[in-house]
Amino acid sequence: MSGWNLADVPSAETLTPYALRCEHLDTTQGIGVPVPRLSWRLASDRRGDTQAAFRVTVRGGPADGPAGGAAWDSGWIDGQDVSVDYGGAPLTSFARYAWRVEVRAADGTTRAAESWFGTGVLHADEWAAAWIGHDPETEPPFEPPTDDREPRTVRTSHLPAPRHFRREIRLRPATAIRIACTARGLYELRVNGHRVGDGELTPGWTEYRRRIPYQVYDVTELVGNAALAGGGGPLCVGAVLADGWWSGSLGWDGRQQAQRYGRHPQLLVQLVAEHADGSRTVIGTDGSWRETTGPLRYADLLMGEWYDARLEHDGWDLPGFDDSSWAPARVADTDLSVLVPSAAEPVRVTQDLVPVETVVKDGRTIVDLGQNIAGRVRLTLRGAASGTRVTLRHGEALTAGGDLYTDNLRSAEATDHYVAAGRAEETFEPRFTVHGFRYVELTTHLPGDRTDGRTAGSAGDVEVTGGHAGEIEVTGRAMHSDTPVAGDFTCSDPTVNQLMSNIRWSQRDNFVSVPTDCPQRDERLGWTADAQVFLPTACYNADVAAFFTGWLADLRCAQDAVGGAVPDVVPHVMTERHGTPGWGDAATVVPWHLYRVYGDERVLRDSLPSMRRWVDHVERHNPGLVWRHRVGSHYGDWLQAGVRTSRDVMATAYFALSADLTARAAHVLGDLDTHSHYAGLRARIGEAFAREFVSPDGRITGDTQTGYLLALAHDLVPAGLVPAAVGHLVADLERRGRRLTTGFAGVGLLGPVLSAHGHADLAYALLHDDRYPSWGYSIKRGATTIWERWDGWTEEAGFGPVAMNSFNHYALGSVGAWLYGGVAGLGQRDDSAGFRRPIVRPLVGGLLRWASAEYETPLGRLGSRWEVDGDTLRLEVRVPPGALATVHVPTTDPASVRSSGRPVTGVLTDLASSHPVTGVPTDLTTGRPVTGAPTDLTSSRLAPATDPASAQPSDPPTTGRALVCEAGSGLHSFTATWRP
Ligand code: BGC
Numbered sequence: 001m002s003g004w005n006l007a008d009v010p011s012a013e014t015l016t017p018y019a020l021r022c023e024h025l026d027t028t029q030g031i032g033v034p035v036p037r038l039s040w041r042l043a044s045d046r047r048g049d050t051q052a053a054f055r056v057t058v059r060g061g062p063a064d065g066p067a068g069g070a071a072w073d074s075g076w077i078d079g080q081d082v083s084v085d086y087g088g089a090p091l092t093s094f095a096r097y098a099w100r101v102e103v104r105a106a107d108g109t110t111r112a113a114e115s116w117f118g119t120g121v122l123h124a125d126e127w128a129a130a131w132i133g134h135d136p137e138t139e140p141p142f143e144p145p146t147d148d149r150e151p152r153t154v155r156t157s158h159l160p161a162p163r164h165f166r167r168e169i170r171l172r173p174a175t176a177i178r179i180a181c182t183a184r185g186l187y188e189l190r191v192n193g194h195r196v197g198d199g200e201l202t203p204g205w206t207e208y209r210r211r212i213p214y215q216v217y218d219v220t221e222l223v224g225n226a227a228l229a230g231g232g233g234p235l236c237v238g239a240v241l242a243d244g245w246w247s248g249s250l251g252w253d254g255r256q257q258a259q260r261y262g263r264h265p266q267l268l269v270q271l272v273a274e275h276a277d278g279s280r281t282v283i284g285t286d287g288s289w290r291e292t293t294g295p296l297r298y299a300d301l302l303m304g305e306w307y308d309a310r311l312e313h314d315g316w317d318l319p320g321f322d323d324s325s326w327a328p329a330r331v332a333d334t335d336l337s338v339l340v341p342s343a344a345e346p347v348r349v350t351q352d353l354v355p356v357e358t359v360v361k362d363g364r365t366i367v368d369l370g371q372n373i374a375g376r377v378r379l380t381l382r383g384a385a386s387g388t389r390v391t392l393r394h395g396e397a398l399t400a401g402g403d404l405y406t407d408n409l410r411s412a413e414a415t416d417h418y419v420a421a422g423r424a425e426e427t428f429e430p431r432f433t434v435h436g437f438r439y440v441e442l443t444t445h446l447p448g449d450r451t452d453g454r455t456a457g458s459a460g461d462v463e464v465t466g467g468h469a470g471e472i473e474v475t476g477r478a479m480h481s482d483t484p485v486a487g488d489f490t491c492s493d494p495t496v497n498q499l500m501s502n503i504r505w506s507q508r509d510n511f512v513s514v515p516t517d518c519p520q521r522d523e524r525l526g527w528t529a530d531a532q533v534f535l536p537t538a539c540y541n542a543d544v545a546a547f548f549t550g551w552l553a554d555l556r557c558a559q560d561a562v563g564g565a566v567p568d569v570v571p572h573v574m575t576e577r578h579g580t581p582g583w584g585d586a587a588t589v590v591p592w593h594l595y596r597v598y599g600d601e602r603v604l605r606d607s608l609p610s611m612r613r614w615v616d617h618v619e620r621h622n623p624g625l626v627w628r629h630r631v632g633s634h635y636g637d638w639l640q641a642g643v644r645t646s647r648d649v650m651a652t653a654y655f656a657l658s659a660d661l662t663a664r665a666a667h668v669l670g671d672l673d674t675h676s677h678y679a680g681l682r683a684r685i686g687e688a689f690a691r692e693f694v695s696p697d698g699r700i701t702g703d704t705q706t707g708y709l710l711a712l713a714h715d716l717v718p719a720g721l722v723p724a725a726v727g728h729l730v731a732d733l734e735r736r737g738r739r740l741t742t743g744f745a746g747v748g749l750l751g752p753v754l755s756a757h758g759h760a761d762l763a764y765a766l767l768h769d770d771r772y773p774s775w776g777y778s779i780k781r782g783a784t785t786i787w788e789r790w791d792g793w794t795e796e797a798g799f800g801p802v803a804m805n806s807f808n809h810y811a812l813g814s815v816g817a818w819l820y821g822g823v824a825g826l827g828q829r830d831d832s833a834g835f836r837r838p839i840v841r842p843l844v845g846g847l848l849r850w851a852s853a854e855y856e857t858p859l860g861r862l863g864s865r866w867e868v869d870g871d872t873l874r875l876e877v878r879v880p881p882g883a884l885a886t887v888h889v890p891t892t893d894p895a896s897v898r899s900s901g902r903p904v905t906g907v908l909t910d911l912a913s914s915h916p917v918t919g920v921p922t923d924l925t926t927g928r929p930v931t932g933a934p935t936d937l938t939s940s941r942l943a944p945a946t947d948p949a950s951a952q953p954s955d956p957p958t959t960g961r962a963l964v965c966e967a968g969s970g971l972h973s974f975t976a977t978w979r980p
Pocket of ligand 1: 518809
């Protein structure tokens, strides 16, 4: 648990499959689709290796183990596909399947790899459980309040205590035991004294009114001999149930902060035991379960958790515990129609952080983790007297006076309390809350002290350390949806590396079941624009295929619920106006980009109706094709710096983009009528845009950077006026002393658009800037995550407006895609999906001496590393098997280019096969071929091009030329003269 690092590609002397996935997930228990997609990646140390054929076999089913039979044998299938849909006998629910893929290289060598998946509930009628909860009628008579209660705040005074549920089961001897579990609320499942699974905040947050995910666990090993063959002993299944998103605080509206979905949490468990004779025993939650409160006094995502260890029930999750004083659970209902298999990786603790500094001040101890995270703290107490209370407050920053700064959390109290049991050593780690913080303030209260702990004489003398000694040990625990790391970018500039680190942390901290805006204040919502502008960056950093596939399903449900527009936040809560430009367009941008990156066209199939509906909605209300009506909350270029981009320009640019992506999606799916309908619409919106917003001198209404960036990126400037529009953009930047003014909608386009139009020097100037407003400015101030607003803190004003000032918001970090795709140059052709035709086009420039990126494509590892050493440029490129990359070797002298010491001149060369292909070097200043040689270049568009959805253009280097060549799989090293 040391961090979030890209794994090495397995070294493979011949073509070898690795990273096997089922439905985009690593080994997983609860597959709920009848035809799961199985996929793998390829590694090979040999140049030019490609897969000639593959064969997938699947074994398993209900009688898993030696008796388990073959479920499917695909036979050898020729071709380079790295995924296949399961094609065997119908899968059985609650079963485990082992699968194996064997690949054959062109030279006939074969290698195999294995993995497994487990199924969930494949047929709705197999559910046999009810929702159960606490029955208020079982509560003791109400007593008048006395003042020996816990000192709670107004916001926490009415928070209910999470409840423990349990049931003992006596089973016939079983060979396997699996449990499906979910909650309207949050659950922690326990079996025979063990915690089940390592997921946090389960079942996660989705569009609960339509979809509640469940998880499946194989508890066979946890149960041990107790219930297995021969044993047949008793089994205890227990669960702790808290409010979570279901009935706990959500969002900022203090008048209606909790109980958004329901008043109380409820639990659903279904246990399936398999017996040696093939029969099954199924036991679901019902009225026979018993429940009571425990050590958790309350647990709330925004407010925090109160845990009184003196109230623990020893052994409650073991068989034989006396639960006669517990109350029977109440059966709430049996509506299971909304249950869906969990489609994404669970939230997990992925890293422990040791404090970097501890300061004692006025009886309080402030611990600095050195990193702004989403997560919680683990406390280890030694020698604390029973009743000693430790209060932990969390914050992202310190005031000038060194106090914890929490004003920007708004109503989120983010405060945990632990009351010690008095054991020699005890640990506390809250389970049903999450905080966004870098600093934690600890206050101790001696037994009986009901003050806030700061009153003279009341502060305990507990010493807090980050090390091993001392009486309280503090460990930061970072948690987030455990999306596998997919990329890595580093370069010679430490500030740019810090920027990438901040981007990655903001991604981790905000991908907590839902792609949220921020992890700390009373918000933490799935803001759709934040997600769509950051998606290209997110995809480089991590494999977010499963994560966003699930979120898109929620988006479609939310869109249904509001009648075709798209709510500003998904899951849909709180916001009442829908269909905001740039926000609602997540409906088209997200599926299209997922398709481009992962090459799985199912996302388009699932989303095309929603894409169409969204575009139709905008068109219906704006028949003139300039988007002015039904603009929802129209946030514009949110949090731009000191300018106001025309909202009409932004809206209409997004309208054009969404129509374009819908047309493209239809084309991929072979729906040509739909394609031509939306392509035609896109063309007409383009005309309307030009008519309305582009003046004859190439100015875009409003004359702001974002206006130009949107128009240029989405091809909305008539060709003849492009140079003029670029000129206005550049002039604006120069006039401002090379400073940006962009907000959420424009910021990610700066690097791509400037470099695509021959102004990479300006893009680099912005990247390296450390004056306000810039990324460097926040880094100079010690930022370890991306700030929500450029003026989150300034010399003049100190902290920005408390009404909205998060220090952990990824939207302005959408520059990350340009670091991977521009600076390091890892992209793909416009007509490529799943990186079948990658482009490696590094952007040598700025203050960088070198830059390096690696990225795990669906095929395997793509990488580039460039370095300027005197007059020489060295470029190393790694191409995954099955891909044919177009490599642009930057050089000021195309004749100097060498590949592995051999000249690569004139015509392009396929570096894997050494076959020449047609083409010529590019002059990167003009974007045109250097000579009049043939330009039938199948490998790459030479003219600067921007993929409108990803905004990751194929960026040419700042100056000079590049020799363009094609490279098959393997490692390629180039040298070239570089004398700009
Ligand atoms: C959120 C944003 C969001 C915005 C809408 C804010 O409160 O934090 O990130 O996109 O509202 O304008």
